[in-house]
Amino acid sequence: MKLKAALVQMAVTSDKRANLETAATYASEAAEAGADLVVLPEMFNCPYSNDSFPIYAEPEGGESHQFLSKLAARLGIWLVAGSIPERTKDGKLYNTSFVFDRRGRQVAKHSKMHLFDIDIEGGQRFKESDTLSPGSQITVFETEFGRIGLAICYDLRFPELARMMVDQGAKILVVPAAFNMTTGPAHWEILFRNRALDNQAYVLGVAPARDVNGPYVSYGHSLAVSPWGDVVEMLEAAPGMILAELDLDYVDKVRRELPLLQHRRHDIYTLKQCGL
Numbered sequence: 001m002k003l004k005a006a007l008v009q010m011a012v013t014s015d016k017r018a019n020l021e022t023a024a025t026y027a028s029e030a031a032e033a034g035a036d037l038v039v040l041p042e043m044f045n046c047p048y049s050n051d052s053f054p055i056y057a058e059p060e061g062g063e064s065h066q067f068l069s070k071l072a073a074r075l076g077i078w079l080v081a082g083s084i085p086e087r088t089k090d091g092k093l094y095n096t097s098f099v100f101d102r103r104g105r106q107v108a109k110h111s112k113m114h115l116f117d118i119d120i121e122g123g124q125r126f127k128e129s130d131t132l133s134p135g136s137q138i139t140v141f142e143t144e145f146g147r148i149g150l151a152i153c154y155d156l157r158f159p160e161l162a163r164m165m166v167d168q169g170a171k172i173l174v175v176p177a178a179f180n181m182t183t184g185p186a187h188w189e190i191l192f193r194n195r196a197l198d199n200q201a202y203v204l205g206v207a208p209a210r211d212v213n214g215p216y217v218s219y220g221h222s223l224a225v226s227p228w229g230d231v232v233e234m235l236e237a238a239p240g241m242i243l244a245e246l247d248l249d250y251v252d253k254v255r256r257e258l259p260l261l262q263h264r265r266h267d268i269y270t271l272k273q274c275g276l
């Protein structure tokens, strides 16, 4: 079974409505080209900054959520709606990705579990935990193509999380993300290829286009990696879209021929999900 995925590397501005419209334009183009699944970047409706998150934050069911739900229904696509700052009833903020099915129903929601607090000498600094709270759910959702796992940006650096999504049946991992000009050139492609190899899964990374005048300069380089670890397609820094065909039978073939997931020594070590 095959599905067509569209990876939308859009320019993100400080105008929320304009960002939603840009996402809709790409999604319409993708649907016209036969895309089954459209993926938007991390924080696609808001500048990536701690100053902006509280201002742009919305509850589940807010303006962006309604817009995206209608968009998915109108186009008849699966929509992994990048991420937006979400405000919950208790007033906390999360970096949250909503997923809508072809009828516009929300079928999943992932809040970034690992907050991006780094301070690289002479390079990137950021402290998401100044404004955001971490999510605590591992997110896998069911489609007619099988299960898809969802993580956000820095979450990708934690191989345990990817492996747990795969243990829950995911053959595709979708990662809205926004690496920067310090860690992007150094680690972006390696990490995506690593997770694909570790788990023999398709891994999709979707970033905002680079804006050198923005508060946070995105590395871009949205990419699709195959379960064999090949980069199927990768963009550079400019706005654009990848349309990639994902072959789920190929995932099965790679896992059958090189059965590393079955070769694990569960008698020696194990990965367990903690009760909350």
Ligand SMILES: O=C(O)CCC(=O)C(=O)O
Pocket: 042, 115, 116, 152, 153, 154, 155, 157, 177, 178, 179, 180, 183, 184, 187
């Ligand atoms: O892990 C990285 O290097 C970048 C992560 C990041 O930018 C994020 O989580 O938003």
